[in-house]
Amino acid sequence: MEIQHIRNVAIIAHVDHGKTTLVDQLLYQSGMFRSAELDKLAGGQHNLVMDSDPLERERGITILSKNCAVNYTTPDGEEYKINIVDTPGHADFGGEVERVMKMADGVILIVDSFEGPMPQTRFVLGKALENGLNPIVVINKADRPDARCDDVADEVFELLIQLGADDETLDFPIVYASAKEGWARTDLDSGNDNMKPVFDAIIENVPAPACDEKTPLQMLVTTLDYSEYVGKIAVGRVFAGRIEKAQKVTVIDKQGKHTLQKIVDLYEFEGLGKRPVDWIECGDICAVAGLEPVDIGNTIACPDKPSPLPIISVDEPTMTMTFRVNDGPLAGRDGKYVTGRQIWARLQKELQTNVALRAEPGATGEQFKVSGRGLMHLGILLENMRREGYEVCVGKPEVIFKEFDGVRQEPLEILSIDCPMECQSSVMSLLGDRRAEMQDLTAKSGTDNFVHIEFLIPSRGLFGLHARLLNATQGRAVVHHRFERYGPMRGSIPQRQAGVMIATDPGQVTPYSLDNLFDRGFFFVSPGDTVYEGQVVGEHCKDKDIPVNPVRQKALTNVRAAGKDDSAKVKPARKMSLEATLEYIQDDELVEITPNFVRMRKVYLKEADRRRADRKKQTEK
Structure with a gap:
């Protein structure tokens, strides 16, 4: 397809403003899929087809950026190929937004018709302006009874002024839409019932790629995929020249090292999938198989005149956490991957695709220091590791301090x-x-x-x-x-006010023991749960930790009244998510994460060791 008929556009917005729903409607109304096919791809539950990761469907958020391509024919009969990149809306996954902005020539900014611009709206819009991308503003959920479309349009205008936008950017087109209902309108009273105004806005306002086919090849790798059959698949945009199947290329890494390689397979995006092709023109987005080594931020260049593209800049992490091998009494019962070598290998694999993550060896051979954008960023990594069969213990999250002057x-x-x-x-x-x-x-x-x-x-x-x-x-x-x-620095901040209840004996929790501890606070365990010495089993109602025995059995006698145990009082266990436990723990505690359990425990399981550590800490002060 000719360059002037290609459009590369990224979808950006605050979390839950309707990005992925809009992309699904564009896919459906492009005519490339029947409704039943999209429903099947989405899991048969009318889920969003672009949210393909299980965690994305469970949480209703986009975690990984994804791209698709739709063909659109104008009323004049001209055919266009629109490459669409769906990006996350949560601040913790800003690294995904930053690296895919290089693939786009324009952005669709989606804003909720009631909420208006939110904190993440400012972040993603600022990144778009830094890359010279002008927005098409889609005011979504315009069918809400409490919609305030005119006010929201004014708020977007004010936000652009605050971000230093020029006059051309401030003259942005506005489309009112209901992605859920499948319609978009340039005038709310027009009665249009399809997404055609969004397609038209893309064709008219997103410029065609600016590049020259006659110059030497330059392609920037922005995403990595993987196939069991061909290995790594590098996804990116061709900025100069033309790339062909079986072509010899030079891969230039971030350190400037050149590696001569050969392209095995070449794919272009079509709908949600990829199809093999013999060549890709300048300005298009494609996938390349057969290159090893290759990484995000690398340049695929012509071997005769190799020239690197600017490296993708990503904001530095702000939070760090210590990962360590699970050394608790129940270690190895639940997971398949429990050694330090296996955990380190998994972190190295994650670093290949998660550009905002950092990992380095810790204080000992069984500890690793992992840094990311926020608690959800690191929590999603831990949740994925847990589901893959890993066991790991993690310490309290800490912010990363810096020194300036x-x-x-x-x-x-x-x-x-x-x-x-x-x-x-x-x-x-x-x-x-x-x-x-x-x-x-x-x-x-x-x-x-x-x-x-x-x-x-x-x-x-x-x-x-x-x-x-x-x-x-x-x-x-x-x-x-x-x-x-x-x-x-702004001084001290209050920590957790309550103490915790710490198990003194291993075994199964009994209703009798929880009944005796009824007035002491809340419990994180239920009758029948297996606990061990040093595990945090509840929250104390006072501000100090206390040892408790949650596995105590009732002593039986020869005489026993009928119905005596019916009066046992057991509070429902307080179930906490993985991220909630990470927020809850203190410096002397860990979260033990296994495929089936998330437990909290003390760093030192035995009470004598905890007392010794406390005395040492007091002496150092």
Whole structure:
């Protein structure tokens, strides 16, 4: 296809504003799939076909960026190929957004018709402007009864001004849409019932790729795929020249090392899949098989005149966590991969595709220091490892401090909270204790008694905050945050207020023992669960840790009253997600993660060892 008939566009938005739903509608209405085929690809449950990862479907979010291609014919009979890249909306997966921006010539910015621009909207739009990409604004969910489309359009305009957009960018086209219902309109009263206005906006406002086929080959690798049959598959965009099957190429890595290789297979994207081709023209997105070694950020170049493209720049991690081999009493019972060598190999594999992640050896041979963008970024990695059969223990997450001009600085984040007005004082009191600084306070237009508050808060202050905010607002708060910048240290932040109950004996939890401990606090275990010495089995109602015996059996006698055990009181166990446990633990605790269990435990399992460690810590102070 000719270059002028190719369009490369990325879909960007805040989380849950409808990016993936819109892409699904574009795929369906392009005529490349029947509804039944899309339904089958999506798992038969009307899920989103672009959210192919099991975790994405469970959580309803996009974690990995993906690309597809649709063919669109204009009313004049001209055929266009539109390469669409679906990107994550959560701040922790910003690395996925940054690396795929290089593949696009324009972006579709999707904004909720009620919520308007949110913290992640600013982040992804800023990245688009840095790459010189002008937005097409789609105000989605325009069929909501509380939609405020005109106000949202003005808010997007103001956001672009704050980001330093030029006059051309400020003259952005607006499309009103309901991706769920499958319609888009340039005028809300037009009555159009299909997505044609979105296709037309892409054709008219996204420029064709600017490149020259006669120049030497340059292709930037932005994504890695894998096939059991051909190995690594490098996905990227051809910026110059033309790439052909069986062609000899030079792969230039990030250190500038040149490797002469040969392309085995070449694919172009068609719909959701790929089809083999003999060549790919300049400006198109393609997949290349047969190259080894190859990595994200590498340049595939002409062997006669190899020239590298600029390396993809990705923001540095802001949070770190220690991974270590599971050395608990139940280690090896649940997982297949339990050794330090296996865990390190898995981390090295993750580094090949997760550009925002960092991993390095820890203090001992069985510890590894892993750094990422945030708690969800690292939590998703751990969840994937757990499902793959790995066992690992992880310590409390810590923010990464830096020094600028001799001053120690910490990462600061913009925290956005929408809450009922009657909860405003509780929220501000809670945030004040965590060294947060209020940036903005506005009443939400179109709502009754809801306020929008923005704070600048240290990343340290976010640990354990989400659950406390939900308690303070009776579950009605909507919370988002994104990294803003580094700033001077802001002093101490309150830690977990309550102590924990620590098991003193191994075995199975009994109702009798939990009944005796009823007044001591909440439990993380239920009758019948297997526990071990040093495991955290509950939260104490006071601010100190206490040892308990959750496996005590009732002593039997010859005389026993009928129905005596019916009065046993056992509180329902408090079940915590993996990420919630990571927020909950303290410095002297670990989270033990196995394929079937997530447990909390002390670093030192025996009470004598914990006392010895405490005395050593006091002596060092």
